Amino acid sequence: EAGVAQSPRYKIIEKRQSVAFWCNPISGHATLYWYQQILGQGPKLLIQFQNNGVVDDSQLPKDRFSAERLKGVDSTLKIQPAKLEDSAVYLCASSKQQTYGYTFGSGTRLTVV
Amino acid sequence: GESVGLHLPTLSVQEGDNSIINCAYSNSASDYFIWYKQESGKGPQFIIDIRSNMDKRQGQRVTVLLNKTVKHLSLQIAATQPGDSAVYFCAETGSSGGSNYKLTFGKGTLLTVNP
Numbered sequence: 001e002a003g004v005a006q007s008p009r010y011k012i013i014e015k016r017q018s019v020a021f022w023c024n025p026i027s028g029h030a031t032l033y034w035y036q037q038i039l040g041q042g043p044k045l046l047i048q049f050q051n052n053g054v055v056d057d058s059q060l061p062k063d064r065f066s067a068e069r070l071k072g073v074d075s076t077l078k079i080q081p082a083k084l085e086d087s088a089v090y091l092c093a094s095s096k097q098q099t100y101g102y103t104f105g106s107g108t109r110l111t112v113v
Numbered sequence: 114g115e116s117v118g119l120h121l122p123t124l125s126v127q128e129g130d131n132s133i134i135n136c137a138y139s140n141s142a143s144d145y146f147i148w149y150k151q152e153s154g155k156g157p158q159f160i161i162d163i164r165s166n167m168d169k170r171q172g173q174r175v176t177v178l179l180n181k182t183v184k185h186l187s188l189q190i191a192a193t194q195p196g197d198s199a200v201y202f203c204a205e206t207g208s209s210g211g212s213n214y215k216l217t218f219g220k221g222t223l224l225t226v227n228p
Contacts, residue, residue: 004156102216104158
């Protein structure tokens with residue numbers, strides 16, 4: 001079984017620029033999550049999708065962050081404009097249903113300078 | 114808000130010793146707990162889980178203990194190996210209700226195994 005694919009692996013941008021991350025979950029996994037992991041901290045949930053619908057985006061800074069999963073498969077997370085404090089690893093995870101069996105991707109490390 | 118935290122941010126052990134990583138949680142309504150291992154440059158990897166109706170669960174070289182009275186969780190790794198070096202996170206389901214299985218992660222403990 002292929003894992004959760006994320007790209008790019010690394011990204012360096014200047015503050016106020018835009019950036020987008022892509023995630024392809026495990027085939028057949030209906031639930032997809034985006035987490036933000038700041039250095040030295042545990043991952044924090046940004047948004048959860050069930051198929052192409054949003055289940056929870058209560059911790060997503062909606063003034064600058066957006067995410068979509070149009071066809072219920074892969075997903076993109078966008079930041080516009082980026083701030084210095086957005087520097088973090090952005091992790092995507094998926095599961096078959098809304099169960100506890102998450103599989104995480106390797107993440108995208110974002111550095112905002 | 115509810116939170117999950119770890120007592121020790123770093124732990125250094127000798128190869129072959131047993132390791133114990135601790136975690137405290139504050140949400141008494143939490144009913145499911147997971148330990149994750151995260152190696153450098155990788156996403157968290159599931160190690161073992163436990164539900165609130167259990168006190169202990171064993172896996173291969175790992176054991177999780179849950180003390181609901183004091184809201185404490187621990188991960189025991191037997192015969193620790195250099196490959197066990199990583200950051201270990203505990204995570205719990207909050208009381209968000211419904212079918213939203215949102216995990217809340219603690220800060221993490223860095224385990225270093227010395228050969």
